[in-house]
Amino acid sequence: MSVRIIQPSHNCKGEILVPGDKSISHRAVMLGSVAKGTTRISHFLSGADCLSTISCFRKLGVAIEAKKDQVLVYGKGLHGLRAPKEILDTGNSGTTTRLISGILAGQSFPCVLSGDDSLNSRPMGRIMTPLNQMGAHITSIGGNGCAPLRIEPGPLQGIHYQSPVASAQVKSAVLLAGLYASGETSVTEPSLSRNHTELMLKSFGASVSSCVHPDGSATACVLPCEELYARDIRVPGDISSAAYFIAAGLLVPDSEILVKHVGLNPTRAGFLKVCQDMGADLTLLNQTTQGGEMTADILVCGSSLHGTVIEGSLIPTLIDEIPILAVLAAFADGKTIIRDAAELKVKETNRIDTVTENLAAMGADITPTDDGMIIRGGRPLHGTDIHSYLDHRIAMAFAIAALTADGSSSILDSQCVDVSYPGFFSELERLCER
Incomplete structure (x- = not known):
């Protein structure tokens, strides 16, 4: 088992080209x-x-x-x-x-x-x-x-x-x-x-x-x-991989990250819509279309977020991003409700359970439901041991949560990120000051 220690960050700055979709x-x-x-x-x-x-x-x-x-x-x-x-x-x-x-x-x-x-x-x-x-x-x-x-x-x-x-x-x-x-x-x-x-x-x-x-x-x-x-x-940059660095740029104070050549297919870009609904400071630059797939550079700045409702036809466009959206919701003011997302139960883990377990361990106020979760944001989170259960999206989402938690966090079985993003931790280290 590999363990990755994540320390809180003072800011995240720079440019990144995330892996292909x-x-x-x-x-x-x-x-x-x-x-x-x-x-x-x-x-x-x-x-x-x-x-x-x-x-x-x-x-x-x-x-x-x-x-x-x-x-x-x-x-x-x-x-x-x-x-x-x-x-x-x-x-x-x-x-x-x-x-x-x-x-x-x-x-x-x-x-x-x-x-x-x-x-x-x-x-x-x-x-x-x-x-x-x-x-x-x-x-x-x-x-x-x-x-x-x-x-x-x-x-x-x-x-x-x-x-x-x-x-x-x-x-x-x-x-x-x-x-x-x-x-x-x-x-x-x-x-x-x-x-x-x-x-x-x-x-x-x-x-x-x-x-x-x-x-x-x-x-x-x-x-x-x-x-x-x-x-x-x-292949455009994977918006599911970009989501973690977008979240880092939003959550860590005084941050500014340019995520380059990200795929913005409308059937995949629900994550950006929810971020904007939560008050995120995002700017799209250099928009192009190639082979029917839209791409753009995304400029992200630190933002104060508020809760929202994520449901219905939005869910298929962001199903893989729900773990990192739950992390954003834990730091946002007010309540976020995620529903119509029972599909989370049949991913690499039951992500309703694994998101709930790990956010609660960090001190978040979160309640699981049959088809999603309710998160009452704004409580300070503390570092802890994060159980990834070999789910790459859980490991990466909680590495971002750890950037703004009080104290260090340990991501257990961190090698699982290689499924979709082999260089994830080195890129996070490069962009985020400890």
Whole structure:
């Protein structure tokens, strides 16, 4: 077990380029692998989860070259993957497991997916149900709806799937399988989840459409495809990683941080909206759009924050940022209510429980609910031992909380940040004075 000691900071100043977006990095490797030609990916996130995706596609016969400044994927075409000689190990990556299942459902060979203990305890029924409706044969080897999964493909037919949850992973698995199906495949979800798959499919040449309905639900459709075609991709900075440094800039007095080239896809940028609703001093600079993905530099200054309500259609746009939003709420004046976020229970940890446990240990006034939490902010927090439970977002969120706590804090199992941000602690040390 590694332990990282975090001391309070006097200010945080400087510029930072956060790692590439995890969601986009995964998808770039996947679509590049089943496209014709060479896909060149720059600013790729070399975290453990994305490396699991590379490993799986290498076992499926795809040559992938990871250089210092870019990743080259020598695509095999939609029907060029080959049967793996061993189990496909997806590590701790739910994104890898769920999305690759959609692609594997359309292949001509069987295979088995499995990951680490944490991954193999997460629900996979949410993708098994629609993919099996399309004609695949996906079974949970343990009979518990979790990985390991055995995927025995069959002829796929397009369906219209009414998803009970707004989940980009569910939607993406179905759309990727739809590339191999006969007829149109569509997914309707209660509200619009992140749309990186739709944007990237379109840029690789697939026929994709989407719309948001008057009631707030959203539908994405894909037609079967003969081929996808490689393209160059520059991955924007991950807003989920940027969120920790934005929070540091807001919470630590006399701070000013410029976070560069951050992805601002509207289906992911709910974190910024909530920060602004709480009174954050944020300025967007150098806004651009590339491959359908918006980016900007974000200038952050120390701010006095107040409580807010986070709910409804906002939740899918910031689900991964809720731990750091809870930290912001603990330092804000007044009450913050987070609801409609039951999805937190099926992340790397039950994040309702792990956020509540650690904030309470620091002295915060927090009450868990069935679908979120209530935080009464403004109480001084003190340093303590933070139990990450090997959840990278818990470790990083509470490292930021420790910057403005009274006394030092210890982040236990701090190595888990390597899943999404291998250089997180060194960057935090560089920017924040102790």
